[in-house]
Amino acid sequence: MSQDKNKIPTLSTCLSPSLLHLYDVSDSLVVIIDILRATSTIATALYNGARSVIPVDSVAECIKLGRQMDVLTAGERDGKIAEGLTYGNTPLQYTREFIEGKTLVLTTTNGTRLLHMALAEGAKGILTGAFSNLSALCEYLVAEHKNVILACAAWKDKINIEDTLLAGAVIHRIKSHFSLNCDSTMIAESLYLEAGDRLFDFMKEKNASHYHRLMGFGLEEDIRFCLTPDNANIPVIYKDGRLVAVR
Amino acid sequence: MSQDKNKIPTLSTCLSPSLLHLYDVSDSLVVIIDILRATSTIATALYNGARSVIPVDSVAECIKLGRQMDVLTAGERDGKIAEGLTYGNTPLQYTREFIEGKTLVLTTTNGTRLLHMALAEGAKGILTGAFSNLSALCEYLVAEHKNVILACAAWKDKINIEDTLLAGAVIHRIKSHFSLNCDSTMIAESLYLEAGDRLFDFMKEKNASHYHRLMGFGLEEDIRFCLTPDNANIPVIYKDGRLVAVR
Numbered sequence: 001m002s003q004d005k006n007k008i009p010t011l012s013t014c015l016s017p018s019l020l021h022l023y024d025v026s027d028s029l030v031v032i033i034d035i036l037r038a039t040s041t042i043a044t045a046l047y048n049g050a051r052s053v054i055p056v057d058s059v060a061e062c063i064k065l066g067r068q069m070d071v072l073t074a075g076e077r078d079g080k081i082a083e084g085l086t087y088g089n090t091p092l093q094y095t096r097e098f099i100e101g102k103t104l105v106l107t108t109t110n111g112t113r114l115l116h117m118a119l120a121e122g123a124k125g126i127l128t129g130a131f132s133n134l135s136a137l138c139e140y141l142v143a144e145h146k147n148v149i150l151a152c153a154a155w156k157d158k159i160n161i162e163d164t165l166l167a168g169a170v171i172h173r174i175k176s177h178f179s180l181n182c183d184s185t186m187i188a189e190s191l192y193l194e195a196g197d198r199l200f201d202f203m204k205e206k207n208a209s210h211y212h213r214l215m216g217f218g219l220e221e222d223i224r225f226c227l228t229p230d231n232a233n234i235p236v237i238y239k240d241g242r243l244v245a246v247r
Numbered sequence: 248m249s250q251d252k253n254k255i256p257t258l259s260t261c262l263s264p265s266l267l268h269l270y271d272v273s274d275s276l277v278v279i280i281d282i283l284r285a286t287s288t289i290a291t292a293l294y295n296g297a298r299s300v301i302p303v304d305s306v307a308e309c310i311k312l313g314r315q316m317d318v319l320t321a322g323e324r325d326g327k328i329a330e331g332l333t334y335g336n337t338p339l340q341y342t343r344e345f346i347e348g349k350t351l352v353l354t355t356t357n358g359t360r361l362l363h364m365a366l367a368e369g370a371k372g373i374l375t376g377a378f379s380n381l382s383a384l385c386e387y388l389v390a391e392h393k394n395v396i397l398a399c400a401a402w403k404d405k406i407n408i409e410d411t412l413l414a415g416a417v418i419h420r421i422k423s424h425f426s427l428n429c430d431s432t433m434i435a436e437s438l439y440l441e442a443g444d445r446l447f448d449f450m451k452e453k454n455a456s457h458y459h460r461l462m463g464f465g466l467e468e469d470i471r472f473c474l475t476p477d478n479a480n481i482p483v484i485y486k487d488g489r490l491v492a493v494r
Contacts, residue, residue: 015406018265022405158269159262161430183408186453190441191434206433 009147011178013167013185016154017114023149025121031129031137031170032118033163034111034153036210037089039236040226041074042106042243043133044091047232049100052242055112059084062107072099075107079217082107090222091132091232103242110153115238118151126238131166131199131229133236138173140235140246148178150188161191161208162227165199168192169229199227256394258425260414260432263401264361270396272368278376278384278417279365280410281358281400283457284336286483287473289353289490290380291338294479296347299489302359306331309354319346322354326464329354337469338379338479350489357400362485365398373485378413378446378476380483385420387482387493395425397435408438408455409474412446415439416476446474 014023033039042053056062059075059082066073066085074087081088089108106112111128118126124146129137141148150170152163168188171180180186195202200223203211214223225231235246261270280286289300303309306322306329313320313332321334328335336355353359358375365373371393376384388395397417399410415435418427427433442449447470450458461470472478482493 015262016266018269019263019404019406022265022403155430156269157266158429159266159431159434161433164430164434180454181456182405183402183411183453183456184406186408186455187406187411187434187438190453191437194437194441206430206437207427208433209428209430 008179009145011148011150011171011175011180011185012182013150013171013188015152015159015164015184015188016157017110017117018157020114020117020121020151024147025118025123025149028123028147028149029125029127029141029144030118030123030149030151031127032111032115032151032153033129033166034108034114035130035162035166035226036214037091037222037226038108038111038153039128039130040132041089041091041094042128043130043232043234043236045094045099045104046236046243046245047133047234048094048096050094051101051103052244054103054105054242055115056105056107057112057116059107062105065105069103069105071103071105073105079214079219090219091225092221110155114151114153128236128243129166129170131169131227132232133234134166134169134229136233136235138170142174142177155210160210161203161206162210164188165192165195200224203227255426256392258395258397258418258422258427258432259429260397260418260435262399262406262411262431262435263404264357264364265404267361267364267368267398271394272365272370272396275370275394275396276372276374276388276391277365277370277396277398278374279358279362279398279400280376280413281355281361282377282409282413282473283461284338284469284473285355285358285400286375287377287379288336288338288341289375290377290479290481290483292341292346292351293483293490293492294380294481295341295343297341298348298350299491301350301352301489302362303352303354304359304363306354309352312352316350316352318350318352320352326461326466337466338472339468357402361398361400375483375490376413376417378416378474379479380481381413381416381476383480383482385417389421389424402457407457408450408453409457411435412439412442447471450474
């Protein structure tokens with residue numbers, strides 16, 4: 001399964017699900033990036049001992065699967081817990097006391113859809129990435145020695161600053177192990193280097209659309225958490241329909 | 248036709264033709280950006296007195312229209328004049344001595360396709376933009392007081408650095424006249440501000456894919472020309488199937 005050890009794998013960046021068809025998904029590991037807040041929440045729940053997180057597209061499917069499996073259901077629409085679900089999409093909620101040993105069915109819009117697209121395209125492997133698990137993700141990707149596509153979930157297909165920043169952070173850390181041949185990769189790294197460790201202030205200064213939206217819901221604490229590196233530092237992979245921590 | 252004079256128009260940026268469907272094209276002026284080299288060549292030919300440039304999708308159509316109208320034909324494939332056409336896609340060729348008073352049928356791939364997409368979506372108006380006509384374009388857009396979409400032609404739908412840089416340059420100059428609500432706009436401006444007036448070196452340092460490709464064809468002089476602001480400084484609009492200078 002692994003590529004020729006002497007061949008340098010490629011690292012590409014896809015800034016919107018609408019561009020995924022341009023990339024060689026079937027020959028790559030695909031990292032799903034949806035840091036506000038899906039992939040941050042997923043990393044946090046798994047870091048704190050959740051058995052698995054099952055990502056589903058719709059609230060209806062979330063309710064159905066939650067009943068069938070008798071597990072926790074979570075998801076938000078417009079910043080509030082969606083009707084029929086029990087928990088929200090704030091990473092702060094998923095403490096060890098609450099989530100350890102449990103399975104969570106989570107509905108998110110942009111991230112889950114992109115994950116299913118990558119699956120349909122036959123990705124060699126799927127991971128989720130966030131600032132929360134940045135270092136662990138990077139170590140995993142370097143060790144795998146396979147082609148990587150950093151796939152930003154964006155917002156309804158529109159490119160967003162926050163997912164681009166996380167892509168840039170990954171690129172900056174691991175680029176020496178890969179061949180880079182994609183302008184989006186360079187653009188993402190540039191943006192990240194401009195932001196540096198001032199991620200929250202950068203989002204504010206740039207009036208990032210999703211920053212603006214979540215602040216309007218009173219979720220500043222969530223944003224700050226999702227921009228903090230390594231606060232839930234485990235690699236997350238998709239396996240047999242579930243997201244699980246690699247331990 | 249003009250918008251309410253008291254309402255601030257919006258300025259959005261679309262970094263790939265694959266994302267154009269996300270934007271409100273029918274309520275906007277759309278600026279087609281394909282600086283290496285289509286929109287630079289178009290600005291240059293018109294600045295130097297061409298009557299009009301007719302953009303067409305294919306070499307076959309270019310040959311056919313050239314014969315029907317008895318006008319010049321131009322276009323390249325893989326860095327060489329395409330078989331059956333007479334001239335290439337280098338802006339340096341379109342001097343006043345050569346092009347004044349003439350009509351040119353030009354086939355380009357990425358830029359022409361995007362222009363036809365914007366037309367099909369019912370754009371309020373279509374312009375072409377390049378560093379070559381940066382100031383004139385900016386003045387025109389501010390004076391029009393309408394919503395603007397900066398639409399990058401990219402390279403086979405993959406986002407590229409050079410078109411993003413030109414979008415960023417326009418944004419940086421005119422943003423105070425518009426409402427900005429699009430993360431891609433902020434990303435493009437950031438990239439441009441990082442490059443500053445070192446555009447050629449920036450392209451080189453970032454190993455921009457199209458820089459690499461054109462250098463391989465021995466076209467450094469073309470790249471340098473296309474990165475020079477205001478060397479063919481007239482606004483270019485699409486009208487009745489032709490690109491013409493606004494004088």
